[in-house]
Amino acid sequence: MSGRCARTSLRTRLSWSATLVVALWVLLLAVGANALLARVLAGQADDVLQARAEAVAQTVDVATDGTVTVLDARDDQALDVGTWIIDGAGGIVERPPGSTDTLDRRAVDLAAQGAGTVDVDTGQTVRLRALPLSDDGQQVAAVVTSTSLSPYQQIERTALLGSIGVALLLVVVVHLVLRANVTRALRPVQDMSTQAGRWSADDTDRRFGDDPRPAELAELAGTLDQLLDRQAAVLRHEQRFTEELSHELRTPLARAQAEIDLLRAQPRDARELADAHAAVDRSTRAMASILETMLSAARSSEAVSPGRARLVDALAPLADPDARVPVVLTGDPDLVVGVDADVVVRALAPVVDNAVRFAATRVEVHGEARAGRVVVTVLDDGTGLTPQVAARVFDPGFRGDPADGHGGAGLGLALTRRLALAAGGTVVAVPGDHGRVEVTLPRG
Numbered sequence: 449m450s451g452r453c454a455r456t457s458l459r460t461r462l463s464w465s466a467t468l469v470v471a472l473w474v475l476l477l478a479v480g481a482n483a484l485l486a487r488v489l490a491g492q493a494d495d496v497l498q499a500r501a502e503a504v505a506q507t508v509d510v511a512t513d514g515t516v517t518v519l520d521a522r523d524d525q526a527l528d529v530g531t532w533i534i535d536g537a538g539g540i541v542e543r544p545p546g547s548t549d550t551l552d553r554r555a556v557d558l559a560a561q562g563a564g565t566v567d568v569d570t571g572q573t574v575r576l577r578a579l580p581l582s583d584d585g586q587q588v589a590a591v592v593t594s595t596s597l598s599p600y601q602q603i604e605r606t607a608l609l610g611s612i613g614v615a616l617l618l619v620v621v622v623h624l625v626l627r628a629n630v631t632r633a634l635r636p637v638q639d640m641s642t643q644a645g646r647w648s649a650d651d652t653d654r655r656f657g658d659d660p661r662p663a664e665l666a667e668l669a670g671t672l673d674q675l676l677d678r679q680a681a682v683l684r685h686e687q688r689f690t691e692e693l694s695h696e697l698r699t700p701l702a703r704a705q706a707e708i709d710l711l712r713a714q715p716r717d718a719r720e721l722a723d724a725h726a727a728v729d730r731s732t733r734a735m736a737s738i739l740e741t742m743l744s745a746a747r748s749s750e751a752v753s754p755g756r757a758r759l760v761d762a763l764a765p766l767a768d769p770d771a772r773v774p775v776v777l778t779g780d781p782d783l784v785v786g787v788d789a790d791v792v793v794r795a796l797a798p799v800v801d802n803a804v805r806f807a808a809t810r811v812e813v814h815g816e817a818r819a820g821r822v823v824v825t826v827l828d829d830g831t832g833l834t835p836q837v838a839a840r841v842f843d844p845g846f847r848g849d850p851a852d853g854h855g856g857a858g859l860g861l862a863l864t865r866r867l868a869l870a871a872g873g874t875v876v877a878v879p880g881d882h883g884r885v886e887v888t889l890p891r892g
Contacts, residue, residue, distance in 0.1 A: 458634065459627065459630050459631055459634055460627075462626075462630045463623060463626045463627040463630050464623075466622075466626045466630075467619060467622060467623040467626060470618075470619060470622045470623075470626075471615075471619045474615045474618055474619060475615065478611040478612070478615050481607075481611060482604070482607060482608050482611060485603075485604060485607050486604055489600040489603060489604060490600070492600070493575055493595060493597060493600055494565060494575075494577060496595060497565075497575065497576075497577035497593045497594070497595055498577060498579070498593075500530075500531065500593045501531075501577060501578075501579035501591045501592070501593045502579065504531050504533065504591045504593070505579060505581055505591050507519045508533055508581060508589055508591065510535075510536075510581065510583065510588045510589050514535065514536055514537070514588060515535075516533065516535040516536075516541045516588075516589045517541075518533060518541065518542055529544060529545075530544045530593055530594040530595060531544055531591065531592070531593050531594070532544065532547075532552070532555040532556075532559070532591070532592040532593075532594075533589065533590075533591055533592075534555065534556055534559040534589065534590045534591075534592065535588075535589050536586075536587060536588045536589055538556050538559070538560060540552060540555075540556065541589075543555075544594070548570065550568070550570060551568060551570065551574070551576075551594070554566060554568050554576060555576055555578075555592040555594075558576050558577075558578045558592055559578050559580070559590035559592055561578070562578065562580050562587065563578055563579060563580055564577070564578055565577045565578075567597070572596055572597075572598050573596070573597040573598065573601065574594050574595070574596055574597065575594065575595055575596075575597055576592055576593070576594045577592065577593050577594075578590050578591070578592045579591045579592075579593075636661075636665055637665070637668060640656065640665070640668060640669065640672060641672075643656075644656075644672045644675070644676060647676060648676060648679055652676065652679060652680040652683055653680065654676075655673045655676060655677075656669035656670075656672060656673055657669075657673070697735055697739075700730075700731040700732070700734040700735045701731070701735065703727060703730075703731045704727075704728050704731035704732060704735075707724045707727045707728050707731070708728065710724065711724055755786065755787050755788035755789075755791070755892075756784060756785075756786060756787075756788075756892040757784065757785055757787065757788055757789035757792060757892070758781075758782070758783070758784055759779070759780075759783040759784065759785050759792070759815045759822060759824070760777065760779075760781045760783070760815070761789060762785065762789035762792035762793060763777050763792065763793075763796070763813055763815065763824070764777070765793050766793065766796060766797060766800045766813060767813075768804075771804050771811075772804055772805070772807075773804055773807045773808075773809055773810055773811055773828075774810060774811070775800060775804065775811045775812075775813060776810065776811065776812045776813070777813050777814075777815075778812055778813070778814045778815075779813075779814045779815035779816050780815060780816060780817065783815050783816070783817060783822055783891075784822075784891065784892035785822045785889045785890065785891065785892050786822075786871075786872075786889065786890035786891055786892040787871045787889055787890065787892075791867055791871055792824075792889070794863070794867055795863075795864050795867040795868050795871070795875075795887060795889075796813070796824060796826065796864070796887060797860075798860030798861050798863060798864050799826045799861065799864055799875075799885045799887065800813065800826055801860065802860070802861065802883075803826050803827070803828035803830070803883055803885075804828070806828055806830035806831065806883055807828035807829055807830045807883070808828075808829045808830055809829055810828070810829055811826065811827070811828045812825075812826075812827045812828075813825075813826050814827065817891065818888075820891060821873070821888050821889065821890065821891055822888070822889045822890070822891050822892075823886055823887070823888050823889075824886070824887045824888075824889065825884065825885070825886050825887075826883070826884070826885045826886075826887070827882065827883065827884050828882060828883040829882050829883075830882060830883050831881075831882075831883075832879065832880045832881045832882045832883050832884070833877055833878075833879045833880070833883060833884075834879055835879040837877075837879075838877040838878065838879040841861055841877045842861045842862055842864065842865040842875065842877070843862065844862040846862075864887070868887055868888070868889070871889055871890065872889075872890045873887065873888045873889040873890060874887075874888045875887045875888070
């Protein structure tokens with residue numbers, strides 16, 4: 449039972465709920481109409497009996513001694529049908545043809561009570577109505593008329609059955625119309641949901657936009673567009689993270705693979721073998737450090753977990769002795785940054801690599817305290833950056849000169865900016881005649 453209810457569609461619930469409301473109103477109207485009809489028919493029966501009683505009363509004469517006589521009239525036979533004339537003592541002066549003792553007694557009893565109406569069941573319901581005749585305020589006779597209520601009851605039953613049939617037909621028609629309208633109203637919602645699902649799987653750049661729609665559908669379109677935007681952002685974040693991770697792992701992987709290829713290509717003595725093992729070990733440790741730093745930044749999404757490291761120790765791995773030009777570390781040796789050393793290395797390594805690639809003879813990495821922050825400046829004596837390149841150099845995928853022969857994908861400096869911002873810092877490229885990049889980090 450609960451399983452079926454759980455699978456009930458919104459269209460079915462809406463159409464049945466509206467149908468139930470309409471059915472209740474139809475029921476109330478049908479009951480009210482039949483009650484009103486019964487009251488009107490009862491009033492009509494009373495009016496007919498009253499008119500007959502008044503007509504018969506015109507033919508009744510009461511003497512001074514109380515004797516009651518009935519005057520002849522042209523339609524006397526028609527007036528006598530279902531009519532009793534009773535004197536003041538309760539005697540029946542005239543009774544209708546075919547009357548029974550039961551009806552006679554009820555007619556006499558009703559006449560004794562004055563004006564009134566009573567229904568008698570004699571196999572069929574008969575209504576009696578008494579009209580007292582008075583003289584000087586004293587009842588001297590009474591006229592009691594009767595009629596069968598069967599025709600009126602037949603009308604009531606026919607009306608009841610008819611109203612039930614009409615009500616059922618109306619409810620069925622209303623339900624079908626409501627279901628069709630609800631289906632038509634919800635079809636755009638279903639189409640939009642299906643379309644959003646298809647876009648989320650195949651084309652995350654598609655949106656519903658601001659096309660003219662009813663207010664409710666426009667609101668739904670806006671919500672679905674926001675969900676698609678979030679999904680696209682998550683996919684871009686995943687793609688960027690994968691590209692950045694691949695970019696960072698490329699160098700240590702290449703070093704480790706080179707050492708392994710050399711080991712396989714030619715025999716080594718014990719010292720060379722130890723050096724090769726040490727190089728492979730450094731590369732694998734570098735990869736582990738890269739993975740830990742990148743995963744930490746990805747998990748935190750908004751901020752890198754705070755840490756603490758001496759700047760000179762954090763910068764030491766950047767002074768690569770095998771670099772094309774020397775990398776010189778300068779600045780206050782006692783400066784402490786408020787992030788882990790691995791984050792400092794991963795943030796500055798792309799900047800130093802770029803500086804080494806474009807420097808003529810020398811790269812300097814200088815650390816200093818400035819306004820309660822630690823500013824690490826990477827300077828090279830290369831050609832420097834134009835204002836246009838400096839403004840975009842940290843954009844993902846941007847390369848200042850795609851034809852420079854460098855195989856990079858333009859992701860290193862984008863990672864620098866992301867890690868710097870996640871650590872609560874900033875990074876800026878300064879245009880000029882020589883390369884200059886300033887990375888600001890919190891002080892430890």
